[in-house]
Amino acid sequence: MVSQRIMGKAAFAHIEDGSGRIQIYLKRDVLGERVYDELFKKLVDLGDFIEVTGPMFATRTGEVSCEARALHFLSKTLNPLPDKWHGLKDVETRTRQRYVDLLANPEVREVFVKRARIVSAIRRYLDSNGFLEVETPVLQPIYGGAAARPFTTHHNQLDQELFLRISFELYLKRLIVGGYERVYEIGRDFRNEGISFKHNPEFTQLEFYEAYTDYNGMMRRVEEMICAVAEELNGQLKLTYDGNEIDLTPPWKRITMRDAICDATGIDYTLYSDATSLMQAIRARGLRYEPKASRGKLIDGLFGDYVEPTLIQPTFIMDYPIDISPLAKKKADDPTTVERFEYFIAGMEMGNAFTELNDPIDQRARFVELNAAMAGEDENVHPLDEDFLHALSFGMPPTGGFGTGIDRLTMLFADRQTIREVILFPHLRSLD
RNA sequence: GGGCGCGUAGCUCAAUUGGCAGAGCAGCGGCCUUUUAAGCCGCGGGUUUAGGGUUCGAUUCCCUACGCGCUCACCA
Numbered sequence: 001m002v003s004q005r006i007m008g009k010a011a012f013a014h015i016e017d018g019s020g021r022i023q024i025y026l027k028r029d030v031l032g033e034r035v036y037d038e039l040f041k042k043l044v045d046l047g048d049f050i051e052v053t054g055p056m057f058a059t060r061t062g063e064v065s066c067e068a069r070a071l072h073f074l075s076k077t078l079n080p081l082p083d084k085w086h087g088l089k090d091v092e093t094r095t096r097q098r099y100v101d102l103l104a105n106p107e108v109r110e111v112f113v114k115r116a117r118i119v120s121a122i123r124r125y126l127d128s129n130g131f132l133e134v135e136t137p138v139l140q141p142i143y144g145g146a147a148a149r150p151f152t153t154h155h156n157q158l159d160q161e162l163f164l165r166i167s168f169e170l171y172l173k174r175l176i177v178g179g180y181e182r183v184y185e186i187g188r189d190f191r192n193e194g195i196s197f198k199h200n201p202e203f204t205q206l207e208f209y210e211a212y213t214d215y216n217g218m219m220r221r222v223e224e225m226i227c228a229v230a231e232e233l234n235g236q237l238k239l240t241y242d243g244n245e246i247d248l249t250p251p252w253k254r255i256t257m258r259d260a261i262c263d264a265t266g267i268d269y270t271l272y273s274d275a276t277s278l279m280q281a282i283r284a285r286g287l288r289y290e291p292k293a294s295r296g297k298l299i300d301g302l303f304g305d306y307v308e309p310t311l312i313q314p315t316f317i318m319d320y321p322i323d324i325s326p327l328a329k330k331k332a333d334d335p336t337t338v339e340r341f342e343y344f345i346a347g348m349e350m351g352n353a354f355t356e357l358n359d360p361i362d363q364r365a366r367f368v369e370l371n372a373a374m375a376g377e378d379e380n381v382h383p384l385d386e387d388f389l390h391a392l393s394f395g396m397p398p399t400g401g402f403g404t405g406i407d408r409l410t411m412l413f414a415d416r417q418t419i420r421e422v423i424l425f426p427h428l429r430s431l432d
Numbered sequence: 433g434g435g436c437g438c439g440u441a442g443c444u445c446a447a448u449u450g451g452c453a454g455a456g457c458a459g460c461g462g463c464c465u466u467u468u469a470a471g472c473c474g475c476g477g478g479u480u481u482a483g484g485g486u487u488c489g490a491u492u493c494c495c496u497a498c499g500c501g502c503u504c505a506c507c508a
Contacts, residue, residue: 003468010465027465046458060466080458083443085469090443092500104443147508166507193507194433296508324508370508382508429499 001048003084006041012065015050023065024052035071046084047077095426108421114233115410115422119186121232122206122406125225131182131208136171138164138188142385145169145327148191151201164190168207169327169401170388173356176209176399177391184208186406197418198348201427204406211397214329214355215339218400219316222343222351223250226314226409233413241346241415244312252314252343257303260317264306269299269321270336294373296323311344323373326366328354343404345412351404358399360392 004013054069082088145167272278328338339355410422420426
């Protein structure tokens with residue numbers, strides 16, 4: 001029961017369940033003193049579960065209602081529901097006690113229905129395009145596939161240190177080596193990094209890998225998949241996010257990172273082959289930069305500051321600097337650049353893809369280079385995944401790979417501006 | 433982790449320069465047989481996040497702790 005209006009010897013109330021909300025009408029004449037006064041008026045509170053049976057009728061205002069001939073008590077609430085008009089607004093209570101949030105705010109329930117539909121539409125798209133859904137280890141002896149710091153845990157019997165995965169990438173590529181030509185996984189990644197409006201320590205990732213294609217093929221694949229989701233969810237390719245109308249109709253804009261940065265800042269980073277000269281160019285224009293950054297990070301910084309926020313309509317940013325992309329294949333005509341794209345919608349990075357690096361010798365060299373660079377920057381050096389390199393040495397076909405955050409996709413489709421609104425139980429500090 | 437801001441009744445929010453801590457909803461009692469944010473009359477409800485300090489007097493000013501938010505950093 002979610003509302004009541006008692007008028008002496010008769011009362012109206014609304015009851016609600018998953019199928020909807022309906023008004024009930026209770027009269028002492030009909031129910032008798034025991035049920036009407038002693039049970040309904042005295043004992044039944046808002047939030048209690050009751051069962052009512054009786055004929056349907058329309059009130060003076062035409063609302064379809066049920067005239068209670070019998071009333072049964074089903075279940076009791078001990079706590080009052082939040083304010084019936086204002087609902088529950090306090091962000092901390094809403095996330096710590098999501099059950100109350102869901103109970104009090106129906107639009108919150110809608111978000112997670114939408115989220116489930118997105119995941120199910122993605123599965124339907126990939127399944128019907130010949131992709132095989134697989135499950136790879138969450139507990140990994142060596143973590144890799146991304147730059148994040150991992151959570152660490154321990155297996156008691158084996159007395160072995162294990163890491164919660166930061167990405168699925170290296171395992172899914174092993175499966176491409178194994179002969180599956182189209183694989184995908186939807187699951188949880190864990191990254192021991194800062195929490196923000198678009199970061200939660202655990203988040204849901206989709207990765208898929210497709211043999212005999214490259215990042216150009218992946219771009220078409222991504223357009224097609226996201227549009228299939230939009231069609232299934234909304235029946236159209238336009239949506240509104242944070243007040244901006246966004247049109248998903250393909251083809252999406254494609255622009256190289258070099259051109260995008262050049263347009264936004266006037267700096268053509270290909271004219272500066274090292275961090276020092278690039279830094280001078282940035283300083284000369286009075287732009288922001290991180291003094292200790294490598295050349296790749298400077299480029300990434302320019303992009304993040306001056307380009308990313310402007311990418312409201314769906315956009316593929318192509319061709320990344322090699323030193324921030326150790327798992328992507330070099331461009332044939334430019335050894336400083338890789339065949340990689342990220343796609344952006346509503347000013348947010350939504351996903352990442354490459355033509356996968358399938359040369360085991362180059363891959364080893366790139367890992368070694370990266371670790372040398374990271375050691376120079378005093379960062380955590382990733383352990384070398386020898387088994388992954390061993391896998392590549394059995395031959396991996398040319399392959400395109402792609403990863404995207406389900407949480408951010410849900411933010412986009414549900415028009416939520418923080419990730420905590422699309423995760424049922426986002427991480428919060430414990431109360432002691 | 434840094435900076436800034438916030439924390440008042442079960443919920444949503446007030447409180448003047450530092451001067452008796454309030455309202456609506458919810459709850460309790462009463463009236464009310466077509467209401468729907470029902471209405472009317474009455475009542476109860478607070479360690480103002482916690483602890484300390486300044487002051488005759490602190491929700492208000494200061495310090496510390498806790499939590500949350502925004503933001504920066506981190507996130508190949």
